[in-house]
Amino acid sequence: MDNIIVVKDLVKKFKEVTAVNGISFEVPRGEVFAFLGPNGAGKSTTIKMLTTILDKTSGHITLNGFDPEKNREDVRKSFGIVFQDHSLDDDLTAYENMEFHAALYNVTTANNVRQHRIEEMMKFVELWDRKDSMVKTFSGGMKRRLEIARGLLHHPKILFLDEPTLGLDPQTRNHVWEYLKEINKNENMTIFFTTHYMEEAEKIADKISVIDHGDIIATGTAEDLKKQTSTETLEDAFLALTGKNIRENEATGLDGLRSDSKMWRRH
Amino acid sequence: MVYVQIAKCGGVTKMQAAYILWLRQVKKYYRSKSRVIGSLGQPLLFLLAFGFGFGSIYQKAENGNYLEFLAPGIILMSVLFTALFSGIEIIWDKQFGFLKETLVAPVPRINIMLGRTLGGATVATIQGAIVFLLAMLFGFRPQNISMVFIAFVFVFLAALLFTSVGTIIASKMDDMQGFQLIMNFLVMPTFFLSGALFPLSGLPPIMKTFIQFNPLTYAVDGVRGTLTNVFAFSPLTDFAVLAVVTCILLLLGSYFFEKIQA
Numbered sequence: 001m002d003n004i005i006v007v008k009d010l011v012k013k014f015k016e017v018t019a020v021n022g023i024s025f026e027v028p029r030g031e032v033f034a035f036l037g038p039n040g041a042g043k044s045t046t047i048k049m050l051t052t053i054l055d056k057t058s059g060h061i062t063l064n065g066f067d068p069e070k071n072r073e074d075v076r077k078s079f080g081i082v083f084q085d086h087s088l089d090d091d092l093t094a095y096e097n098m099e100f101h102a103a104l105y106n107v108t109t110a111n112n113v114r115q116h117r118i119e120e121m122m123k124f125v126e127l128w129d130r131k132d133s134m135v136k137t138f139s140g141g142m143k144r145r146l147e148i149a150r151g152l153l154h155h156p157k158i159l160f161l162d163e164p165t166l167g168l169d170p171q172t173r174n175h176v177w178e179y180l181k182e183i184n185k186n187e188n189m190t191i192f193f194t195t196h197y198m199e200e201a202e203k204i205a206d207k208i209s210v211i212d213h214g215d216i217i218a219t220g221t222a223e224d225l226k227k228q229t230s231t232e233t234l235e236d237a238f239l240a241l242t243g244k245n246i247r248e249n250e251a252t253g254l255d256g257l258r259s260d261s262k263m264w265r266r267h
Numbered sequence: 268m269v270y271v272q273i274a275k276c277g278g279v280t281k282m283q284a285a286y287i288l289w290l291r292q293v294k295k296y297y298r299s300k301s302r303v304i305g306s307l308g309q310p311l312l313f314l315l316a317f318g319f320g321f322g323s324i325y326q327k328a329e330n331g332n333y334l335e336f337l338a339p340g341i342i343l344m345s346v347l348f349t350a351l352f353s354g355i356e357i358i359w360d361k362q363f364g365f366l367k368e369t370l371v372a373p374v375p376r377i378n379i380m381l382g383r384t385l386g387g388a389t390v391a392t393i394q395g396a397i398v399f400l401l402a403m404l405f406g407f408r409p410q411n412i413s414m415v416f417i418a419f420v421f422v423f424l425a426a427l428l429f430t431s432v433g434t435i436i437a438s439k440m441d442d443m444q445g446f447q448l449i450m451n452f453l454v455m456p457t458f459f460l461s462g463a464l465f466p467l468s469g470l471p472p473i474m475k476t477f478i479q480f481n482p483l484t485y486a487v488d489g490v491r492g493t494l495t496n497v498f499a500f501s502p503l504t505d506f507a508v509l510a511v512v513t514c515i516l517l518l519l520g521s522y523f524f525e526k527i528q529a
Contacts, residue, residue, distance in 0.1 A: 051371055054528050076373035087364035091295050103287035104372035 003062075004029040004158055004190045005050065010059035012045050012214075019045040021214035022059065027207075029157075030188040032181075034195065034205035038242050042214040043194045044084060047162055050192075051081055064157050077105070080151035084162040086143060090136035094127055094146055097135060098153060105154035121149040125179060141172035148176065152183060159183075161193035165200065173197075177204055198235040208234075212242045284374040285382030292353065292386025296393070303397075310345045310398045314338070314405055317464065330466070338402035339418075339491035340463025343425055346395040347458060347483060350426045353387025354433015354520075355449075358440055370527065380524040384430045384517065391426035392419065409494040417502075421489035424509040428482055431516035438523035463487050467499050482512045 005027040012020040020042045027033045037043050048054040050061060052068045052075055061068050064078035088097050098118045107114045122128040125145035135143065144164065151159055159180070165173040181204070183189050195201055201208055202222040209219045218225055218241050222234050229240040296302065318334045325333035360366035369379050396419070409415055436449060460474065461483035467475065478484050489505035492498035498505075 053367065053371060073373040073375075076371055081371060083364060083367055085364045087368045089291070089365050090363065091298065092291065096294075100287055100291065101368070101372075103283050104369065104374055106283070106373075 002029055003027060004064055005033075005192065006060070006062040007046075007050075008060040010046070010049065010061060011057045012042075012049060012054065013057045018214055020049070020056075023211065023214070023216045025209055025216060025219065027190060027192060029190055030184070031206045032184055032191045032193075032204055034193055034201040034208045035211060036195065036198075036201055036208055036238060037211035041211045041242075043211060044162055046211070047081075047160055047192075047194070051079060051160055052076055077154070078156060079158045079160055080154065080156035081160040082144070082147045082151045082162065082164050084166070086147075088135045088143055088146060088150075091134065093132050093134055094122070094138070095131040097146065098122065098150055101150045101153050107154055117153060121153055122146075124152075125149040141168050144168060144172070144176065145179075148179065155187070156189065158190040158192060161191065163194055163196065165195065165197065173200070180204075198233070198238055202234045210238065210241050217241055282378070284372065285378045285385070288369070288379060288382030289386040289389065292383065293389055296390040303394075306345065306349060306394060307397065307401065309348070310341045311401065313341050313344065314402060318405065334402070334405060334407055335495050336466070336491070336497075337464065338399075338407040339494055340461070340487050341402065342395045342398045342422065343461070343483060343487050343490060344458055344463060345398045346391045346422055346426050346486075347429050347454065349394040350387055350391035350429035351433040351436075351454060353390055354384070354430045354435075355437045355440075355446075356387070357383070357434060357437035357524075358443060361437075361441070366527075376525045376527075377521045380434065380521045381517075384427065384434060384520065387430035387433070388423060388426035391430065392423050395419070395422045395426070410496050414493045418490045418493040421486050421493065421505065421509065424506075424513055425483065425486035428486075428509065428513040428516055431513065431520040434520040435516070435523050438520070438527050457481060457483050460484075461487050462499065482509060485509050 003026040005025075007026070008024045009022045010020055010024070011018070011022050023042075023046070035043050035046070045054065049056045050063055050068065052072050055069055063075050066074040066078065068075045089100070092100065095118065098121070099114075102114050102118060107117060119128060122131055125148060127142060127146055127149065130138070130142070135146070138146065148161075148164070151161075161180075165176055168176065177200070180191060184191055193205075205222070207220065208222060208225060209216050210225070211217070218228060220228065222237075225237040225241070226232070226234060229237040231237045231240055314334070314337070318337050322333040325331075325336070330336070357366065360369075370376070372379070399415075409418070456477075460477045461481050462478060463483070467478060467484075470478070485500065485505040485508040488499045489502060489509065492502055492505070
């Protein structure tokens with residue numbers, strides 16, 4: 001089986017801080033892969049390097065056969081992504097957000113292929129009847145579903161989801177995973193996701209890697225991890241692997257931005 | 268290097284990315300009626316307060332009609348403000364996460380930046396046109412109606428130039444903390460030291476030097492000259508300076524935009 005993601009000795013340093021400390025792993029094509037770790041463990045930084053948003057300090061990455069720094073556009077065409085934070089344009093309608101994405105990813109307009117694909121994906125996440133509503137009128141769950149539909153629009157080979165179900169109610173979470181499992185099966189699309197919900201990782205993922213302090217400390221199926229730590233649940237296994245201390249996240253400039261954003265929001 | 272990228276992405280398929288970003292800017296402008304109306308308050312106030320307030324003094328000094336002198340300056344004031352803030356809007360996109368959607372798209376960043384910048388410049392030009400009509404309402408009359416089109420070439424160049432300045436600032440800035448700084452040390456001096464409000468003759472040399480290095484000066488002169496036939500420099504000088512500075516700032520803007528890591 002070929003590996004759609006190959007990471008070898010990957011390092012990312014921000015000045016003195018080492019966010020990712022020489023990790024290596026592979027993800028086979030078509031697999032659902034969960035990346036678990038406490039806050040600040042290096043999950044998001046790794047996803048950012050895989051998705052060309054950040055440049056690595058050293059090491060090797062191959063994604064769908066391409067190098068994210070040398071073949072940026074080939075890599076970008078290969079994946080879809082649902083970011084941890086909101087990334088829709090609130091001042092455009094749901095349909096316009098989809099159209100925007102389709103234009104950026106050059107989904108062809110010939111024979112109405114683009115319109116059909118947008119319709120198909122919006123129906124898939126059950127938002128077609130709200131296509132002309134402004135995104136700012138959507139609930140958190142609806143926005144998430146739209147982001148997923150958008151991420152799938154250009155038939156990516158791999159979908160990255162950074163805590164896709166954070167802050168969603170159990171119904172919506174269940175829904176979201178049903179969609180994703182379906183696409184994973186039907187199109188053999190690889191899914192790479194991070195989450196803090198252990199039962200989610202256990203239920204959905206074929207394989208789990210646990211990362212902490214920038215190092216991968218365990219990899220395997222949920223069963224493997226439980227066996228390895230002689231624990232009953234994945235949550236206990238996770239705590240056994242990463243310890244029970246609460247992580248203090250250092251606030252970044254962007255966090256300040258977010259707290260300002262409420263004040264500045266123009267609607 | 269940038270030229271090679273432009274050449275590489277010259278195909279129609281990739282220009283549609285620039286187009287969709289342009290469309291987004293224009294759509295959002297068109298939809299926010301409060302923004303359109305709100306941003307007309309300041310030029311309106313300047314036209315009224317300065318235009319009528321100083322009008323009689325200006326006339327006594329035998330300089331002619333002050334409103335006629337002032338109107339081009341106020342048109343460019345609103346272009347300066349709108350363009351700069353269109354550029355700075357990148358910070359809002361950083362803040363609300365939308366920027367990432369464009370940064371991971373399989374499109375050269377320069378296309379993204381060009382689309383945005385052209386969109387911002389278009390919006391600023393429309394804003395300038397509205398202020399132009401407003402000035403007409405208060406009695407401003409261009410000498411030659413056929414020159415209005417040429418005047419708006421200058422307006423558009425200025426719009427492009429200051430949107431690029433906004434892009435450069437926003438690419439380097441992570442939050443709005445420095446916003447007041449930009450307002451007080453960049454926008455206001457650029458406006459006041461541009462000959463928008465007063466003629467350049469008889470100024471102290473140090474002020475004159477500042478004014479000569481301010482690109483807005485040439486935009487003001489270009490628009491004022493084409494609308495009222497009074498040039499401080501020459502239309503060719505104005506155009507050449509604006510074109511060159513705009514090109515340099517566009518290149519700088521795309522360079523800094525390229526460097527954004529989210």
